[in-house]
Amino acid sequence: MSRWEPNTKQRLKQIAMDLFDKRGFDETTIADIAERAGLTERTFFRYFTDKREVLFDGRAALEDVFKDTIATSPSSAPLQMVSDALVVVGEFMESQRGRAVAARRQRIITANPELQERELLKMNYLAVVISEALQKRDVDRAAANLTADIATTVFKNAFIEWVNGDNLHTLNDCINDLLAQFRVIAISE
């Protein structure tokens, strides 16, 4: 139980996601997760602040990818900067999770209104982070806010297409498809 294990966090996460998916998020306790992992609840709390954190701990990494890519984008056009970032985010998420894991997470969140709200708030906060990153690149506030909302909209919709799609399409295929659709919508009269 107290043996040092580098993958304890990953293992806890895996077990928690299995239980959330099978039993439901509300029906799963931290005690259940710890027991199944052969660990104590105290060990769980060494890795996660609460049960929801298992589903949302990738947030900081996602924000960092957006911040870093926007800061170093060779373009100065707002939409191009966020498009550059979206491509890096797409690769990052695909390498981190893969579609099956992302789809399971999505299923857990969709089944629970409280988690849906949390996901929505996370997206809203991500838009704030993106807007700030754009403003540091001298985009004015109004354009930065609008572009940030466009970026999270494209990301959110691409993500849904990806997890509901087949294995033939990567997240980046979906992001590029949504960016293209976005341009078509924007110029159609």
Place this chain on the structure above:
Amino acid sequence: MSRWEPNTKQRLKQIAMDLFDKRGFDETTIADIAERAGLTERTFFRYFTDKREVLFDGRAALEDVFKDTIATSPSSAPLQMVSDALVVVGEFMESQRGRAVAARRQRIITANPELQERELLKMNYLAVVISEALQKRDVDRAAANLTADIATTVFKNAFIEWVNGDNLHTLNDCINDLLAQFRVIAISE
């Protein structure tokens, strides 16, 4: 107290908003609002289900304007349909509230994280309503979702510009300005 008064709801709302703005939303009780109006709490509950409802009771009307305008828009281009709807919504909101009232409501919401979440959820639900209205006009699901998110994004940002702006700009000026900015962002490389 029991005298029938057609403007009781409006008067309760006015008094509630005054108190929310001066004392804070959490610090104002329904008893405070009723007392100031010379009414009972029971009368308050005849008009509003709870305290938050005072701030969010315009939601259904807003959704209806979007639904009706999209259903009858002469265009079949998704962005044009939502642009038509935004213009009608802009006029509707300006006539219903005016900038000073909208700005006060915005101030109350900005001061309270829980109300901010509620506002965000409201916007998200509005996007669902818009997407459904677009799908009834034969826009496919992915394009409808994306366009609906663009519409709420433009609306949200235009609304912020309007309430933070001066009396020289109507909400529709801000909506048209944001739609124009949106097009510039969408086509810039």
